[in-house]
Amino acid sequence: QVQLVESGGGLVQAGGSLRLSCAASGYTFSRLVMGWFRQAAGKEREHVATISRSGGSTSYADSVKGRFTISRDNAKNTVYLQMNSLKPEDTAVYYCAARASGVITSSAGGDYDYWGQGTQITVSS
Numbered sequence: 001q002v003q004l005v006e007s008g009g010g011l012v013q014a015g016g017s018l019r020l021s022c023a024a025s026g027y028t029f030s031r032l033v034m035g036w037f038r039q040a041a042g043k044e045r046e047h048v049a050t051i052s053r054s055g056g057s058t059s060y061a062d063s064v065k066g067r068f069t070i071s072r073d074n075a076k077n078t079v080y081l082q083m084n085s086l087k088p089e090d091t092a093v094y095y096c097a098a099r100a101s102g103v104i105t106s107s108a109g110g111d112y113d114y115w116g117q118g119t120q121i122t123v124s125s
Contacts, residue, residue, distance in 0.1 A: 002027045002114040004096045009119030012086055016123075020081040022096030022116055029077040030054070033099035036070060036081045037109055038092035038121075047107035048094070049081060059105055064090075086123045093118040 008020040024032065035050040049060045049070035058070050069082040079096060097112035106112070 002032070002098050002100065004098060004114055004116035006094065006096050006116045006119040009094065009121050011122045011124065014086060014088055014123055014125050016086050017082070017084045018086065018121060019083070020094055020096075020119060020121075022079045022081075024077045024079070024098060027098070027100060029072075030074040031100065033102065033105050033112075034070075034072060034079040035097045035099070035106070035112060036079075036094060037097055038090075038094045039118075040089075040092040043092075045095070045109055047109065050105040050107060051079065052105050053103065057105060059107065061107070083121070086121075088123045088125045091121060091123050093120050 003025045006022045036048040037045050038048050039045040047061050051058045051070045055072045067085045072079040095118045096116040098114040099112045
């Protein structure tokens with residue numbers, strides 16, 4: 001059973017930066033495709049970024065491309081999301097997700113097998 005624990009959320013002013021971390025346990029981390037998703041109040045969950053098992057391939061939602069960077073450290077069993085130039089519309093609960101059942105990165109939340117508890121990001125204008 002994979003356990004995912006996010007940290008690093010909080011309140012930030014527009015234009016600021018935050019870095020989220022997600023620590024994984026219970027599985028060989030280097031065999032997990034990892035992703036970040038978010039859900040704003042009253043909206044559906046949406047894909048933010050994904051990263052392949054080796055870290056060599058990443059993908060981003062158009063809304064965060066050029067501002068957010070996903071990375072991973074397989075030695076530390078941790079995936080990160082560096083968020084720069086934050087906007088009020090980035091306000092949401094951010095979730096870390098792990099895919100053990102496939103080797104291909106995916107932007108579909110349904111392809112992920114395990115989820116963290118979520119961490120709130122609030123960007124003030």
